[in-house]
Amino acid sequence: MSFTDTPAGFKSGFVSFVGRPNTGKSTLTNALVGEKIAIMADQPETTRxxxxxxxNRDDAQVIVVDTPGIHRPRTLLGERLNDVVKDTFADVDVIGFTVPADExxxxxDRYIYEQIKETKPxxxxxxxxxxxxxxxxxTxxxxxxxxxxxxxxxxxxVPVSATAQIQTDTLLDILVGELPEGPRFYPEGHTTDEDLETRIAELIREEALHGLREELPHSVAVQIDEMHPDPDNPDRLMIxxxxYLERPGQKRIIEGPDGRRLSGIVHRARRQIIELTGRNVYLDVRVKILKNWQQDPKALGRLGF
Structure with missing residues (x-):
């Protein structure tokens, strides 16, 4: 879809942020868009x-694509995430190569640069x-x-701080300068093409990741089983x-003593979903074991990877 109400010299195109896991790509995406569309967590490989x-600007429309971090994969999931990134930046107009100031x-980083030059010279x-x-x-x-x-x-x-909004406008000017002339691809006011169920599932996963360490975060996946208005109260959304986790021991960690940790996850996620949807929300989250799903092709397919 294109929108023709664009002035002469108007620029548009796709920019992909590419880098190692945990280099701040999602935080930067949210800062530039001006709305939280990508979840953020301290663990690497959060974006999947x-x-x-x-x-949207008067002179340009920039579609920013936040991608999973490229890494040397240890699981089938990791291999598929790398393939997703390569497929994504094969179709973009500009690549933003991200490295953190403190590392x-x-x-x-050199491996990623070689992958980019090989795919998009x-x-x-x-x-x-x-x-x-x-x-x-x-430093x-x-x-x-x-x-x-x-x-x-x-x-x-360009050096930036997404959290402190330092030089983000400068970065955006540079990215726009590299884009070709073209029409709007989305209506003004449109901020993401993520569907609502995916955004809600990601918000739940974000809250589940908080405080987790080592390998457990990679084992967490979330799916929306059912979502509909409450028949008795149409203003309330039932979710x-x-x-999903990979082992029973992980379930005990996620649930916490007397289920208190899981209750906290649900409470915080519900608050974010209410903010996203502008509606009252009933949220039910069940924990299930899907054994070694990161290495199982059928399980990965079931979870959308």
């Missing part, structure tokens, strides 16, 4: 599917040093030099979700 956010560039790459607020000036300077050396001397590199 491409999320499109729409930024040195390493083999993982002629696509403009903008270097983005994220988490500017977590590092001192000297940020080191990252900028490292990223320049990796991307080449003619590359645009029944399933939180």
């Amino acid at each position: 599917h491409p999320i499109r956010g729409v930024i 040195k560039l390493g083999p993982g 002629n696509t403009p790459i903008v270097g983005i040093v994220t988490k500017l607020d977590k590092a001192g000036k000297d 940020v300077g080191e990252r900028l030099i490292e990223l320049h050396e990796l991307l080449g001397p003619d590359s645009e590199v 029944y979700a399933v939180l």
Whole structure:
């Protein structure tokens, strides 16, 4: 779909943020869009599917695609997430290469750069040093030099802090400058093409991830089993979700003593869903075991991977 009410010189296109896991891609996406469309957590590999956010300006429409972090996979899920990222940035106009200010560039960053150049050799790459607020000036300077050396001397590199809204407007100007002229792909006011069930499932997963460590976060998946208005109260949304884990021991951790941890997850997720939908919400979350789902092709298919 295109929308023709665009002035001469109007620019539009797709920008994909690509980088290692946990480099701040989702936080940056939310900051640029001006609305929470991607969940955020401290654990790597939180994002599991491409999320499109729409930024509308008088002179441009930018569709930002937040992708899972590229990494050397340890599971079948990891392999499929890497494939998703490569498929995604094969179709974009500009790539935003993200590295965090508080971590040195390493083999993982160089591996990602090689993947990009192999798949999209002629696509403009903008270097983005994220988490500017977590590092001192000297450290940020080191990252900028490292990223320049990796991307080449003619590359645009910009340091940003999404949480503190530092230089996000500058970054957006640079991204728009790299886009081709074109029409609006989405109506003004449109912020994402994520469907409501997916956004709700992700909000539940985000709350479930809080405070988890080591391997357990990767074992968490959420699906909406049923969602409909309450027959007795049409203003209330009834949501029944399933939180999948891989082993019984994980279920005990998620539920917590006397089910208190799970109750907290439901309470916090419900609050976010009410804010998202603008409606009263009844939320029921059941925990089920789907043994070793990250390595099981049938289970991955069932969960949408």
